[in-house]
Amino acid sequence: MVTAVLWVSGVFFVLQLILLTGIAINKNRSIRLEGRKQQAYRQALGPYIVYLSGESDVQPRLPKDKSIKIFIIEKLLSGYSQNVNSEAEKERMKMTADEHLQSHYMQVLRKGSWSERVNVLYFMEDFMMTSLKDQVWEHIQAVPERDEEYRQSMRVLASFGDERVLPFMIYDQSLSIGFTKELLRRFPAAFIDRLKTTESLPSGVLTAMLSYFGETGFYEHLPFVEANLNSEDKEIRLKALAALTQYRYYSDHDSLERFITSSLWEERMYGARLAGLLNLSRYSPQLMELAGDGNWWVRFAACEALKRLPDGEILLEFAAEEHQDPYARDMAKQLRTLRTGVTA
Amino acid sequence: MTGWISAAVEVAAIVIIIYMGSVSLLYLGMFFVAGPRIRKERKLNREAHIEEIAMNKDTFPVSVLVPAYNEEVGVSSTVRSMLALNYPQFEVIIIDDGSVDETSSRVITEFRMIEIDLAIRTYFPTQPVKKAYQSTLFPNLFLIRKQNGGKADALNAGINFSKYPYFAAIDGDSLLDRDALLKTMKPIIDSNGRVTATGGTVRIANGSRIIRSEVEKIALPQTPLVLMQIIEYFRAFLIGRLGLSRLNVLLIISGAFGVFEKNRVIKAGGYKVNTVGEDMELIVRIHRSLKDEKSDQRIEYIQDPVCWTEAPSTISSLRSQRRRWQRGLAETLWTHRKMILNPKYRGIGLFALPYYILVELLSAIFELVGYVIIVGGILFAFISWEIALIMFMVTVLYGSLLSSLAVLLEEWTYHKYPDVKSLLVLFFWALTEAFWYRPMTVIWRCEGLIAALLQKGSWGNMQRKGISAEKEAA
Known part of the structure; x- marks a missing residue:
């Protein structure tokens, strides 16, 4: 028994030491690789920006090491894609991505791990690599789970304007x-x-x-x-x-009445908000009534709407002091001091 | 007589050996349950992963609730950390639970707050809210001052005041990564609301370089006491919680940082005020309400480190914390004892609650008896040297080798510490755990159990030093 326990503990400990050694060596190596990557990126950044912006037609040389090259291109284009505006710049970005990343990405989609696949799908969309549209279409049909990989594949196809994604969107209930x-x-x-x-x-x-x-x-x-x-x-x-409420427009002001007096509190709330946003003073009596509504959100929307009306401060003052409903008075008092913004 | 005592001690020793061996195996089992998920997401580009929801107008707005009691040292940096969050729409509500120091006045002065009138909904009764303030610099920052009622009462008052459909509960001494809310809300958004609460990994900030409420450089602290807590956190979060979350039986979302669907918490009845373990108690109650309703909603834990907290750096504050945690655990398990082994509550009743009783609660007693037997057995020859040796080895396996495994797991997944030296330091300190740190915490946990029986407790009185260095950076 003693021997067995000693063996189990010993083996577990030795295994951990081996793991520790492996991880430490790996960490040391990856710290050095990261340093090389960053240095190569810093060297490539200036000349590549000149090339991508069209000031030069000569593509700068990149390191031969594949992982460093891919790192540099992905990092460069990630930053660049955030600021690219003209069609010519976009075209050059796509060309560069296709030239250096296309075959690698196809391989990752086929054989990469889940996180690698999802990462390349993110980049494909950022770099507008429409040349990979069919590969993504094939890929989405093989994705086993409705997880981020599936969703990102759909985003990519939607960004590429691939109409095959439409039925997916319409009929996928999930x-x-x-x-x-x-x-x-x-x-x-x-x-x-x-x-x-x-x-x-x-x-x-x-x-x-x-x-x-x-x-x-x-x-x-x-x-x-x-x-x-x-x-x-x-x-x-x-x-x-x-x-x-986001449009801040409604063509039929008269019809707002049916929402303000609706039996559904959500409709009353939106009705009140719209009346305030559209500055419809004629609804101020109804809003005053809604300030004493049984629902907190309706009271809040009604007082907020009153505040927005041309004579809102006076109306709110009146509600705060004279409203027959104590909850309405509290809400009006809060709205007198609280700074708000309307959101839908 | 001596022979009889020896036999009893030997039986106890064998029971403890079996217990520790089984729990070690259980931990390893959970490690294997958590492993595939960690492996799957290990190389994921985290920034790209949340890019979409960072800009999306549909990302659910969140109320960030920060209960504070005598937090004058850290409250300003916490507020700044919250205001710097990368999230489309959120409000920050500081709830001063009747502090007797300068907590409120610091916030009022620094963020130029003015008093506002109140029309608070009362989902839950709380101690009276005396005043509320809104910042003139940041309209989404509020402070409410209330009579002292404890952390749970403060959180309930915050929920009453909040206006958004989700809320994040955060300790007054925590700092959040800029993307913390996005990362923790992502499972909720992706699941279309099927995930009702989420929590993320909490890390210890002591030793790291923190400038203007942001962790700039991760480094290890000098104090062994804090180092050991870092290792403990790795073990708890990477091995325990992720495994339990994968099985949908997670019972703890750290009080330091968690996100909740407000309606679900209201349905569950809010935070329970007369317990010191309000965070765990709420989660168990949410599970209970989900199962009672036969809802398919779930609670999820994300593996990303998103929250930084100041760990106790003195023996007395650590002791106080561990006593409080143990007492909270005992009270929660006692409150929900009817769920234990009740098939109606499936994984929660049949696995999670028994697990928490046997592994998290009673382990303190088993371990304490184990240490007494090893020391006493060797000194007074109550047990054979073979049994003593086996017990010692099992204790080392249970107390040290699992922790060193957690260190390796952390490096394999996040490699947050920037050099090899940090990894080696953590690994070798982990190996010492069974020899000094664990016996100490075991005693405090036993004290916590006794306190639970005697019903003693309070907010917790850790002496904060503050972990952010604004002035240096200014």
Whole structure:
């Protein structure tokens, strides 16, 4: 027994010492490699920026070591892609990425580890490597789990304007509204127009579209948003209302009444917000009433809206002192002193 | 008579050997459960991973709650660390829980705050909130001053005051990485709300160079007491919590930093005020409410180191902390005793709670008895030298070799320490754990158990030195 325990502990300890030695050697090596990479990057940075910006047509030479070369190109282009503006600059960035990274990325997509694959998918999108569109399309169909790898593959295809991703987006029920919006932000305008005319879209996609339209503030989408205020689906109506608060516009001021007096507190809240944002003084009696609503958020929105009206400070003062509802008085007092900003 | 005592001691020794051997195996099992996830994400480009949500307007806004009691030394740097967070929309709420020092006045002066009137919702009753302030420099920074009611009461008051659907609870002495909120919110966003609470790895900041509330250079502290706590944190976070999270039975999200869905916490009833282990107690209650509702929501732990905290650097403050932790653990387990071995609560009832009782709570007693037997057995020859030797080896295996494994695991995953020397220092200090550090903490944990039985406790009175050096950098 003693021997067995000694053996187990001894073997475990020796194994750890071996591991420690391995890790220490590896760490030492990687510290030195990192130093070499950084030095090579510093040397390449200036000449490469000159080349990428088009001031020179001669591509600077890079170290022969593949890992150092890839590190330099990825780091250079990552920084550069954040600031690139003109089409010519973008084209040169794509060319450089294709020349130095394309074959490596294809290999990583086939044989790399999960994190390596996800990393190259991030870079592909940043560097707009549209030449790898078909490889990404093949890849997404083989991705086993609906995780970051799947989502990033979809983002890449959406950025590349690959319409094959549309059915994925429409029919994949597992996608969140937030993620659907991420795709919408990447789509070319033609895709968005096609979606607007598609019948019986799943409510998740429709909700995401309404939210996205509010975010863009593009007036071309406004009729679509307003049309959805009549939806029977409460979530759709709420998203349309939220979008309008971002547009800060509503063509039919009279119809606001039905939301301000709705039985749903969310509709009352958005109705109050819109009335404030649009400076609709005629709704001040209703807003004063909503300041004493049973729901905290409605009270908050109503007092915030009152504050925004042309004579808002006086109205708020009145509510703070004279409102029959004590909660309304508290809220009005808070809004007198609190600095706020309206968010949808 | 002596023979009878010897036999009893020998039986106890064998039980302890089996216990320590089993727990060591369990730890190794959890290491293997955690390993694949760590391996999978090891080389992930973390910046690119959160780039999307950093700019996304849909990223859920978060209220950052910072309860503070007599934190005048560190509160300003904590606030600055919070304000520097890289996150699209958030508010920071400092809750001064009736401090008797300059906590509030420091915040009011430094961030030019003015008093605001209050219309607070009351999801939970708390000690009265006396005043609230808003910063004129940062409109998303608030301070509320309330009567003393303890950390849990302060957090409940913060929830009442907060306006966003998620909140992060942060200790007054913690510093967060700039991307901490993004990283911890990512599982919630990616899962479309199915993840209801998340926590990240907490690291010890002592020894590192911290300028203007940001960790600039990671380095080891000189004090062995703090070094050992660094190793302990590696062991707890990298081996324990990640494994439990993978099994969806994680029962602790550190009080130093955790993110929660507000509605879920409101449904669960908020923080419990009459316990010192409010962070763990809340998580167990959330699990309970999820299982009662048959909800498919889950609690997740992310492996990224996102939060930095000041570790106790004196024996007395460490002792006080460990007593408090042990007492909190005991109280939580006692409060939720009906869940233990109850099949209705599945993994929580059948595995996590028994695990916490046997491994986290009672290990202090087993280990203490073990140390007494080794020392007493050798001195007074109560047990055979073979048993004493086996016990010694198992104790070293349990106390030191698992910790040194955690050090290796940390280097393999994050290699945060910039040189080989730090790795060697940590490894060799880990090997000493069973000989001095563990016996000490075992005694304090036993004291905590006794305190739990006697119901003694308070906010905790660690003497802070402050870990950020603004003035040097100014």
